[in-house]
Amino acid sequence: MEPRMAPSQPNVFLFVPNLIGYARVILMFIAFYYMRNPELYTITVACYLLSQLLDAFDGHAARLLGQSSKFGGMLDMLTDRCSTLGLVMALGVLYPDYFLFFQCYAVLDIWSHWIHLTASHYAGATSHKQIDLTENPILYYYYTNRTVLFGMCAGNELFFAALYLLRFSEGPDVGGYALFRSTALLCAPIMVIKSVISVVQLVAASRNIVMVDSEEHAKARS
Numbered sequence: 001m002e003p004r005m006a007p008s009q010p011n012v013f014l015f016v017p018n019l020i021g022y023a024r025v026i027l028m029f030i031a032f033y034y035m036r037n038p039e040l041y042t043i044t045v046a047c048y049l050l051s052q053l054l055d056a057f058d059g060h061a062a063r064l065l066g067q068s069s070k071f072g073g074m075l076d077m078l079t080d081r082c083s084t085l086g087l088v089m090a091l092g093v094l095y096p097d098y099f100l101f102f103q104c105y106a107v108l109d110i111w112s113h114w115i116h117l118t119a120s121h122y123a124g125a126t127s128h129k130q131i132d133l134t135e136n137p138i139l140y141y142y143y144t145n146r147t148v149l150f151g152m153c154a155g156n157e158l159f160f161a162a163l164y165l166l167r168f169s170e171g172p173d174v175g176g177y178a179l180f181r182s183t184a185l186l187c188a189p190i191m192v193i194k195s196v197i198s199v200v201q202l203v204a205a206s207r208n209i210v211m212v213d214s215e216e217h218a219k220a221r222s
Contacts, residue, residue, distance in 0.1 A: 012069050012071055012072075013071075015062075015065075015067040015069060015072060016061045016062075016065055016067055017058040017059070017061045017062040017065070017067050017068075017069075017072050018058075018067075018069070018071065018072050018075060020054050020057055020058040020061060021058055021072060021075040021076060021079060023051075023054060024051045024054050024055065024058070024079050024083075025051075025075075025079055027047045027048070027050055027051035027054075028047075028048070028051045028079065028082065028083045028086065030043075030047045031044050031045075031047040031048040031051065031083075031086070031087075032086050034047070035086070035087070035090045035164075036090065036093075038168050041164070041165060041167075041168045041169070044164070045161050045164060045165055048083065048087060048157075048161060049157065049158075049161055051079070051083055052080075052083065052153075052154075052157045055076065055079075055080060055153070056150060058072070058076060059076070077113060077117060080113075081109065081110055081113055081114075084106075084109060084157070084160070085106050085109070085110065087160050087161070087164060088102045088105055088106045088109075088160065089102070089106070090164065091160060091163055091164060094164070094167045095163070095167070105195065108195060108198050108199065108202070109198060111202060112198040112199065112201045112202040112205070113198075113201070115202055115205040115206060115209070116201050116202070116204075116205040118205070118209065119204075119205035119206075119208040119209050122208070122209060122212050123208065136200070136204050138197060138200050139197070139200060139201055139204060142197055151190075152190060152193065152194050152197070153194075155187045155190030155191070155194075156187070156190055156191050156194045158183055158187045159183075159184055159187035159188055159190065159191040160191070162180050162181075162183040162184035162187065163184055165180040166180045166181060166184060171183075
């Protein structure tokens with residue numbers, strides 16, 4: 001028999017932020033479905049970027065409605081990682097000469113965020129964005145300044161989306177510059193900076209987990 005929720009318990013599955021999260025997942029899979037169709041590349045990118053844009057709204061809704069949840073936090077992070085991974089995998093096929101780069105980026109992205117989430121779990125935080133970062137000024141500024149966080153994530157996603165679009169078209173002319181190529185060039189430094197932050201995040205989280213291990217072993221010996 002399936003467990004039933006008590007009448008007084010809220011249905012976390014139906015929290016507004018989580019409904020937005022489900023919409024993000026649906027858009028992600030629509031983008032994946034059309035990703036290798038050269039005639040529908042605009043639909044692919046539109047669905048992909050809309051899914052990424054909604055990432056800003058689910059967090060805002062959670063804070064506004066008091067509907068933050070561990071399930072929502074996990075749904076949010078996994079959707080972010082899986083959507084980026086799907087696009088990077090496609091780019092590896094579309095740009096075979098840079099396949100190793102896309103592989104390395106995918107590994108770094110997943111590894112750094114997952115180990116950071118694990119470190120936040122050991123620290124008792126409810127989200128990978130809520131771990132105590134006061135000892136690391138780079139991560140502290142990155143995760144506590146919402147403008148910086150949004151700008152870095154948006155720039156990173158626009159870089160990969162522009163690379164995808166470039167495989168099919170240079171884009172419309174804007175002031176004498178091809179839109180898709182210009183977007184890729186402008187956002188490339190953001191992708192590099194975000195990757196560096198991912199390395200910092202990976203190292204910091206690894207050190208935090210090792211500190212927990214060391215404390216547990218020290219207690220076991222005492």
